[in-house]
Amino acid sequence: GKLVYYFGKTKTDGDGKMKTLLGGKGANLAEMTAIGLPVPPGFTCTTECCAEYYKQGEKLPKGLMEQVTKSVTMLEKELGKKFGDLKSPLLLSVRSGAALSMPGMMNTILNLGLNDESVVGLANSSGNERFAYDAYRRLINMYGDVVMEVGHEYFEEAFDKIKKKYNAATDNDVPTEGLIQLVEAYKKVYRKHTGQPFPQDPVEQLALAIEAVFKSWNSDKAISYRRIEGITGLDGTAVNGQAMVFGNMGDDSGTGVAFTRNPATGENKFYGEFLVNAQGEDVVAGIRTPQPVAEMPKWKAPNDKTIGKKVHAELMKIKDKLEKHYKDVQDIEFTIEKSKLYMLQTRNGKRTGPAAVRIACEMVKEKLITEKQGVMRIPPNDLTQLLLPSFDPAGKKKASPLTIGLPASPGAAFGKLAFSADEAVDRAHAGEKVLLVRKETSPEDVDGMHSAAGILTSTGGMTSHAAVVARGWGKCCVAGAGEIHIDEKAKKIKVGGKTYGVKDVLSIDGSTGEVFAGEMPTVEPKLGGHFGTVMGWADKYRKLGVRTNADSPADSKRAREFGAEGIGLCRTEHMFFEGDRILAMREMILADTQPAREKALKKLLPFQRKDFEGIFKAMKGLPVTVRLLDPPLHEFLPHDKAAVKELSGATGVSAKEIEVRVSQLHEANPMLGHRGCRLSITYPEILTMQVTAITEAAINCRKKNIDAQAEIMIPLVGTVNELAPLRELTEQTIEDVKKAKKFTGKLPILIGTMIEIPRAALTADEVATQADFFSFGTNDLTQMTFGYSRDDVNGFLPDYIDQEILEKDPFQSLDTSGVGQLVSMAVEKGKSVNAKIKLGICGEHGGDPASIAFCHKVGLNYVSCSPFRVPIARLAAAQAAL
Ligand code: ADP
Ligand code: MG
Ligand code: MG
Numbered sequence: 006g007k008l009v010y011y012f013g014k015t016k017t018d019g020d021g022k023m024k025t026l027l028g029g030k031g032a033n034l035a036e037m038t039a040i041g042l043p044v045p046p047g048f049t050c051t052t053e054c055c056a057e058y059y060k061q062g063e064k065l066p067k068g069l070m071e072q073v074t075k076s077v078t079m080l081e082k083e084l085g086k087k088f089g090d091l092k093s094p095l096l097l098s099v100r101s102g103a104a105l106s107m108p109g110m111m112n113t114i115l116n117l118g119l120n121d122e123s124v125v126g127l128a129n130s131s132g133n134e135r136f137a138y139d140a141y142r143r144l145i146n147m148y149g150d151v152v153m154e155v156g157h158e159y160f161e162e163a164f165d166k167i168k169k170k171y172n173a174a175t176d177n178d179v180p181t182e183g184l185i186q187l188v189e190a191y192k193k194v195y196r197k198h199t200g201q202p203f204p205q206d207p208v209e210q211l212a213l214a215i216e217a218v219f220k221s222w223n224s225d226k227a228i229s230y231r232r233i234e235g236i237t238g239l240d241g242t243a244v245n246g247q248a249m250v251f252g253n254m255g256d257d258s259g260t261g262v263a264f265t266r267n268p269a270t271g272e273n274k275f276y277g278e279f280l281v282n283a284q285g286e287d288v289v290a291g292i293r294t295p296q297p298v299a300e301m302p303k304w305k306a307p308n309d310k311t312i313g314k315k316v317h318a319e320l321m322k323i324k325d326k327l328e329k330h331y332k333d334v335q336d337i338e339f340t341i342e343k344s345k346l347y348m349l350q351t352r353n354g355k356r357t358g359p360a361a362v363r364i365a366c367e368m369v370k371e372k373l374i375t376e377k378q379g380v381m382r383i384p385p386n387d388l389t390q391l392l393l394p395s396f397d398p399a400g401k402k403k404a405s406p407l408t409i410g411l412p413a414s415p416g417a418a419f420g421k422l423a424f425s426a427d428e429a430v431d432r433a434h435a436g437e438k439v440l441l442v443r444k445e446t447s448p449e450d451v452d453g454m455h456s457a458a459g460i461l462t463s464t465g466g467m468t469s470h471a472a473v474v475a476r477g478w479g480k481c482c483v484a485g486a487g488e489i490h491i492d493e494k495a496k497k498i499k500v501g502g503k504t505y506g507v508k509d510v511l512s513i514d515g516s517t518g519e520v521f522a523g524e525m526p527t528v529e530p531k532l533g534g535h536f537g538t539v540m541g542w543a544d545k546y547r548k549l550g551v552r553t554n555a556d557s558p559a560d561s562k563r564a565r566e567f568g569a570e571g572i573g574l575c576r577t578e579h580m581f582f583e584g585d586r587i588l589a590m591r592e593m594i595l596a597d598t599q600p601a602r603e604k605a606l607k608k609l610l611p612f613q614r615k616d617f618e619g620i621f622k623a624m625k626g627l628p629v630t631v632r633l634l635d636p637p638l639h640e641f642l643p644h645d646k647a648a649v650k651e652l653s654g655a656t657g658v659s660a661k662e663i664e665v666r667v668s669q670l671h672e673a674n675p676m677l678g679h680r681g682c683r684l685s686i687t688y689p690e691i692l693t694m695q696v697t698a699i700t701e702a703a704i705n706c707r708k709k710n711i712d713a714q715a716e717i718m719i720p721l722v723g724t725v726n727e728l729a730p731l732r733e734l735t736e737q738t739i740e741d742v743k744k745a746k747k748f749t750g751k752l753p754i755l756i757g758t759m760i761e762i763p764r765a766a767l768t769a770d771e772v773a774t775q776a777d778f779f780s781f782g783t784n785d786l787t788q789m790t791f792g793y794s795r796d797d798v799n800g801f802l803p804d805y806i807d808q809e810i811l812e813k814d815p816f817q818s819l820d821t822s823g824v825g826q827l828v829s830m831a832v833e834k835g836k837s838v839n840a841k842i843k844l845g846i847c848g849e850h851g852g853d854p855a856s857i858a859f860c861h862k863v864g865l866n867y868v869s870c871s872p873f874r875v876p877i878a879r880l881a882a883a884q885a886a887l
Pocket of ligand 3 (some may be wrong): 782
């Protein structure tokens with residue numbers, strides 16, 4: 006088959022769409038050639054060759070070198086030079102390039118084809134001896150480094166000696182005779198470390214270089230990069246052989262890299278750097294400090310006074326042409342050989358979230374792309390960067406992280422260390438900025454978490470309690486930073502051999518998981534006009550509603566500002582933890598008769614009513630789905646001696662009795678235990694209290710002309726036989742409250758359930774007879790479908806991802822092929838008996854773009870996610886609809 010694709014004047018086999026086969030670099034070199042840009046000709050060995058190379062136990066595929074040789078012959082004809090010629094040799098670069106860009110992860114070799122004889126020929130034919138030896142020393146260095154794995158430092162040492170000898174500050178200050186000596190020195194280094202002389206046969210050089218690029222596909226750093234970026238399913242890298250052009254031929258030559266627009270801010274301004282008399286990686290390697298391209302017009306060469314102006318003008322033309330052609334920001338590499346500009350690479354430029362938004366808006370305005378294309382351009386998750394304060398990138402560049410944990414909740418936070426929730430609350434009240442540092446957090450820590458500027462834990466994963474709660478609040482959190490040793494008693498942490506205490510400040514970056522010593526400067530987000538424009542487009546095209554998970558008026562208000570169209574999940578358990586409420590709650594749990602329980606519940610009622618009133622008010626007539634109490638009761642009980650004593654004092658129940666009750670309530674598997682609707686079956690008075698509070702709040706609001714839209718959600722239903730009596734009790738309670746409050750107006754309250762137990766999904770046609778709505782609780786549904794405890798999954802999940810047993814964390818992105826089947830089945834079955842049933846999702850997945858696309862596809866009415874993810878969900882929903 007066809008293993009090698011040619012690009013040049015003679016013919017161009019490939020095009021920009023063939024990235025899978027030719028790699029991004031190869032496909033775009035073909036495309037640029039085809040649209041008439043000045044690209045040195047060359048050829049691309051396909052990614053399939055790389056796959057074949059590994060399949061055959063690291064051997065070049067049969068026929069590859071024959072096809073390469075044919076391409077080289079074509080190049081020779083086109084350029085009038087011969088590869089391996091001794092007088093005026095054609096030189097080649099051999100460049101890696103996979104379908105997805107992996108910058109700097111794989112290998113490139115320049116100036117291939119030089120040897121001891123042809124270097125003299127090159128010196129003569131170019132009339133530039135210095136250049137010829139500069140090219141040769143670079144070849145020996147790169148070839149040794151890449152093909153033979155000779156440490157780069159050995160070459161550096163040799164170079165340093167020569168530089169010293171000639172008192173040269175930079176590479177460019179070394180005179181020609183120095184470079185000639187350097188070539189000899191490099192050959193010695195090569196021989197010493199490989200046991201062989203530097204290969205003089207250009208064809209052998211070429212074959213080994215191609216093989217070395219294939220090998221670099223499986224280098225450690227390339228493998229790590231693919232793992233971190235979640236790149237899977239690629240064949241391998243392509244290899245590009247390309248005629249060399251030389252930026253190191255003197256003051257009328259140079260090389261550079263640029264972005265057609267600023268990739269950090271999105272500003273429509275050509276942005277880049279270049280170096281005069283330099284080759285290849287010199288610009289990015291930081292050997293010399295490059296100049297901004299904006300200064301290029303000032304560049305003058307002795308033999309060409311207007312070189313800078315001409316090249317700059319030409320670059321600007323090419324920039325426009327590329328943007329018009331690709332309709333996106335391009336990241337380009339170019340080289341100038343004796344005043345002539347060549348394009349060596351183009352690809353879509355990586356950019357920050359704010360830049361993505363600005364670029365999309367401006368390109369739509371410039372009519373370069375349509376509004377719909379604009380919507381598709383922005384990675385929804387990157388919007389996060391626009392919503393939260395972040396560390397100043399300049400500051401981060403200067404520091405190096407102490408350790409890196411899981412990026413559990415994005416944002417940037419710094420503060421002095423606090424080691425318990427109470428301490429965090431107290432010190433925050435006293436005006437201090439604190440980071441709450443815990444091994445892991447429990448529901449009892451919520452106050453402390455709320456008060457802290459950020460949360461840092463040494464165990465726990467992305468769906469740990471701390472992470473979920475922090476994301477809901479938009480609070481910065483780094484979880485599972487396992488290298489940190491926490492000594493709670495001594496109030497000290499140890500990391501990287503250093504110790505930090507209550508007076509020390511750390512900074513945590515919740516977007517990357519990085520932990521830094523000291524205070525890192527931050528920059529506040531600006532929700533400028535571009536953001537609003539993008540959100541407007543999103544709302545125009547999406548079909549899915551977007552609600553939020555919120556359980557306080559403040560969160561509700563913020564979510565509404567971010568565009569939430571209702572609350573899809575108002576958890577009520579958090580409401581039992583604040584202040585005195587926890588005492589009343591504990592009193593209720595300790596009570597052993599129904600009347601005693603009812604008495605304690607009565608104390609809680611006014612608190613709940615007030616909470617709901619606040620939320621209904623904040624949501625201004627938008628629907629609010631309230632979930633009845635869900636966690637097992639023992640979560641609310643005191644777990645240490647001091648707390649038991651306090652409770653005993655407050656309730657008059659003896660410490661001993663409390664301890665007995667605590668152990669009675671202990672469950673081996675609390676997540677599969679006495680929780681959710683099971684609580685309401687055994688203690689109906691809890692449901693009655695909560696429904697009373699909701700109904701009274703709704704009526705009170707209506708009396709104040711606030712159009713409260715309550716939806717009551719009964720969690721953890723597995724059979725319709727649970728839901729039926731609870732629905733009846735709920736309806737009865739609503740009627741009782743109406744009667745008691747003499748309310749005769751309209752009060753539409755929907756009653757529905759969560760679908761989070763597989764059995765409920767399987768029997769959704771029965772469950773739907775008792776439900777006005779379904780809300781898919783995909784956290785529990787995932788947990789119960791896989792049988793993975795979501796609190797413990799971090800013990801093995803990383804191995805599962807590494808070994809590609811799972812493609813991604815199913816708690817973060819819905820497992821559409823497994824858990825998704827239960828969702829779509831429940832949708833169908835539910836609709837078959839109740840055509841009007843409302844369908845939503847309220848798990849963590851409601852804010853995940855891939856999961857949102859699935860929700861759109863199966864026909865849900867809305868997704869619900871934490872407030873800070875609402876804009877992300879709006880955009881992702883629009884993308885799903887386009
Ligand atoms: P990477 O993928 O790491 O960017 P490249 O294959 O782009 O590696 O090569 C790195 C650099 O080598 C290029 O930016 C360019 O400056 C130089 N280079 C590659 N091929 C050629 C060539 N044919 N002529 C001149 N310079 C080249
Ligand atoms: Mg490159
Ligand atoms: Mg649940």
